[in-house]
Amino acid sequence: MRFDPSSRVCLAANDLLDTARNPRIWLLLAWNDVRQRYRRSLLGPFWLTLSTGVMVGALGLVYAAIFKVDVAKYVPYLATGLVMWGFLATLANEGCQSFIAGEGIIKQLRLPLSLHVARVLWRNVIILGHNLIIVLVVLLWFGSYPGLSGLLLFILGLSVVLINATWLCLLLGLVCARFRDVPLIVSNLVQLFFFLTPILWDRSLMPGRQRVIDWNPAFHFVEVVRAPLLGDMPSTTTWLFIGITTVMGWTILFALFVRYRRRIAYWL
């Protein structure tokens, strides 16, 4: 172990690489987080599946009637959108807490800091896995199979979402460790975006204001996973938007991480 003020870029890069190379600890912590939340309950993490199922069922029936659309079209759309939204929204909120919640470990053990973000990410991937059961059931029920190419596109979309979620959570974790108001701002923004993003409603219902949707990052990250599952192809705009976001996000994050990584322990 050496610290030389001149090797900040290496230390930051190594932090990320170490986390990627040694997944054992964060996998273990993430699984324990999920288990801890549902210990002593009969259904365990399948409560997530159940509550998402009930939510999709209830909202599906009500909103299909309100929007006067076909249930067979609306419910799969709602289920995929809602599950992806839940994943992204929880990540944004919990990402803020990744370093704050890891304070005990950070102040005592020299482990890569990005490990704490990996833990949050993996915990939510596990939860997403449980919720995807509902998506699967809904798709089978309404007989809309995405097909093999759809599934491959879905996996690609999900990977792209995860790559972006990683920089976002690192960035939020870093900023929130320093400015403790930010988690509150983020949770308010998340709530706002739920209504601005086409999840309950389809973008065709808002013909006049398409630009609001095209500039909404949340829409693209939901869409890149939702569209393949519904047998569509995400639009070029979505791919372009996500491509640019990936490059810009990682650039900004890495610059900040190089500069402030070692201060995180001091801020906690």
Add this chain to the structure above:
Amino acid sequence: MDSFIALDDVSVDFPIYNASGRSLKNQLMHAATGGRISTASGRVVVQALRNVSMRVEHGDRVGIVGHNGAGKTTLLRVLAGVYEPTSGRISVSGKVTALFDIGLGMDPDATGYENIVLRGSLLGMSRKEIQKIANEIGTFTELGEYLAMPMRTYSSGMGLRLAFAISTSVRPDILLLDEYFGVGDERFVEKAQKRLDELVESAGILVFASHSKELIRRLCNRIVIMESGNIVAIE
């Protein structure tokens, strides 16, 4: 290769962001103990370590003494690699284990075995090593079948014993201790003492911060005296 620690002109500055401005700063300035506090560009900065240089060789047993706030814990955290210094250089060779809080990472809702895995992994043990120590821990703690039960069902003494047993299973090159930890019930004390002494003996380097002169004298061959973030004497 022999383990060593080398600190060269290491300083650690803490920014205090939630200090309520000057009044708190003034209060702290008048405090008799603690690091030097200065305001750089309007924010409060605590200098927890100031230009600390030292070299610790294999076989050294270093005791750190000083008042509360003299920088003992900060120095240990720097050695643990947790705080990267604001300025100066460090190089450390050897596997470092810091035992500041022996229960770190343990989950009261998890079973004893699960906690051995959790705590052991955080201490850097591989899956194999953990399997190897699990049985031995069962015998040592006398928890036996309790290990299959959630830790919240344990008495506080039992929980402490488990945390102690796992944490003392490590065999690092460099061991950092912030105060010696005692382990609850009387009958157990002697056994625990022996185990802890074994751990300390097996380590290539011990760095041990304490208020107890007697313990320092018993365990250490070098004493570092700290005051306001400085090393004022090395004996």
